[in-house]
Every structure is written in structure tokens, then in C-alpha cells.
Amino acid sequence: MGGVTEPGIVVGVETNAVWVEADRSAACGRCAARAGCGQGALSALLQQGKGRVKALSSDTLQASSCQVGDEVMIEIPDSTLLGGTLWLYGAPLMLGTGFSLWAASWGDLWAASAFCLGLLSGFAILHQVSYRFQGRLPGMAEPRLASKAAEPHFELLAKQ
Numbered sequence: 001m002g003g004v005t006e007p008g009i010v011v012g013v014e015t016n017a018v019w020v021e022a023d024r025s026a027a028c029g030r031c032a033a034r035a036g037c038g039q040g041a042l043s044a045l046l047q048q049g050k051g052r053v054k055a056l057s058s059d060t061l062q063a064s065s066c067q068v069g070d071e072v073m074i075e076i077p078d079s080t081l082l083g084g085t086l087w088l089y090g091a092p093l094m095l096g097t098g099f100s101l102w103a104a105s106w107g108d109l110w111a112a113s114a115f116c117l118g119l120l121s122g123f124a125i126l127h128q129v130s131y132r133f134q135g136r137l138p139g140m141a142e143p144r145l146a147s148k149a150a151e152p153h154f155e156l157l158a159k160q
Contacts, residue, residue, distance in 0.1 A: 003075045003076050003077040003078050003080070003081070004075070004076045004078070004081060005073045005074065005075050005076075005146050006022050006073070006074055006076070007022065007071060007072070007073055008020035008021055008022035008053070008055075008071070008072060008073075008074055009021050009022075009069065009070070009071055009072075010066050010067065010068055010069060010070045010071075010072055011052065011068060012068065013063060013064075013066055013067065013068060014054075014063065015063070015064075016056060016057050016063055017054050017055060017056045017057065017063050017142075018054075018055055018063045018066050018072070018145065019052055019053070019054055019055075020052065020053055020054075020055050020072060020074055020143075021051070021052050022051055022052075022053060022074070053074065053143055054142060054143070055072070055074040055142070055143045055144060055145050056142050056143070056144050056145070057144070057145060058075070058144040058145050058146065060145070060146060060147060061145040061146065061147060061148055062145075063145065065148070066145070066148065070148055070149070071148070071149035072145055072146070072147065072148045072149070073145075073146040073147045073148075074143045074144065074145060074146060075143060075144050075145075075146040076143045077141045077144075079141060080140045080141045080142075080143075083140055084140055087126065087140075088126065091122050091125070091126060092118075092119050092121075092122025092123050092126065093119070093122070094122070095118040095119070095121055095122035095125075096114075096115045096116070096117075096118035096119035096122060097115070097118070098118060099114040099115060099117055099118030099121075100112070100114050100115035100118065102114060
């Protein structure tokens with residue numbers, strides 16, 4: 001299974017999964033689109049660059065072998081990244097475009113207003129779908145544990 005791997009610190013352990021806190025700004029620093037993307041600035045503004053994600057056990061690392069404070073690598077499948085991008089960007093844009101084309105015969109102001117209404121409707125629909133599926137979008141795989149560092153970083157826990 002190919003995908004993107006990100007480091008993080010275990011902040012909670014469940015039966016078959018762990019909660020991992022990852023530094024989102026670290027991922028933004030390695031991205032080729034960092035200069036043209038507002039996601040890093042937005043996440044830093046809203047969540048101080050930290051994000052918590054639930055990572056499931058994998059063939060290589062079980063959640064039961066992790067403890068709070070362990071440094072782990074999580075793997076996010078490529079299909080989740082591509083599918084999530086399509087859902088989060090494509091669906092609202094398609095709905096906005098459809099609304100705009102529908103209202104175009106009434107003039108430019110109506111078309112622009114309809115685009116905004118379609119865009120907002122798309123995000124509202126995604127929010128409802130995500131809420132219905134407990135924070136996930138259908139068809140998206142959850143991150144999995146890839147590996148664990150040899151020694152836990154207790155100094156990172158002291159900062160929390």
C-alpha cells in the first residue's frame with residue numbers, strides 16, 4: 001500500500017487504534033505547492049499547526065504495542081489523498097458550477113450569486129455527510145500505523 005507517511009506522537013490508545021498528534025506545518029514545509037496553498041496558514045491560524053488523527057493497527061504495527069508518548073509514523077493511503085481532494089474541492093466546485101450555469105440565462109449577477117450558493121451548499125452537504133459517517137467521507141481509508149521510533153520523546157510530552 002503506497003501513501004504518504006507522517007511522524008507523530010501517540011496521545012491516546014484504544015483497542016485497535018491510537019490517537020496521534022502530528023505537526024501539520026512540517027508537512028506543509030515539504031509540499032511543492034506551499035507557496036500557493038492557504039492550508040498551512042489556515043491550519044496554523046485555527047489549530048496552531050497541530051492535528052490529531054486516529055490511526056488504525058496495521059500488519060507492521062499493532063496499536064496495543066504503543067504507549068502514550070511513543071513517536072510513530074502513520075501512513076495515509078494515496079487513494080485517500082486523491083479521493084479526499086476530489087470530495088473536498090471537486091464536489092463543491094461542481095455544484096457551484098452547475099448552479100451558475102442554471103442561473104446564467106438571468107444575467108451575470110444571478111450566475112455569480114448562484115455559484116456562491118452552490119459552493120456553500122456543497123460544503124454544507126459535505127459537512128452533513130461527514131457528520132453522518134462519524135467524521136469520515138465514504139470510501140476514504142483511515143490512516144494506519146507504519147512504524148514506531150526506538151525511543152519515546154518525553155520532552156515533546158512535557159511541552160503539551
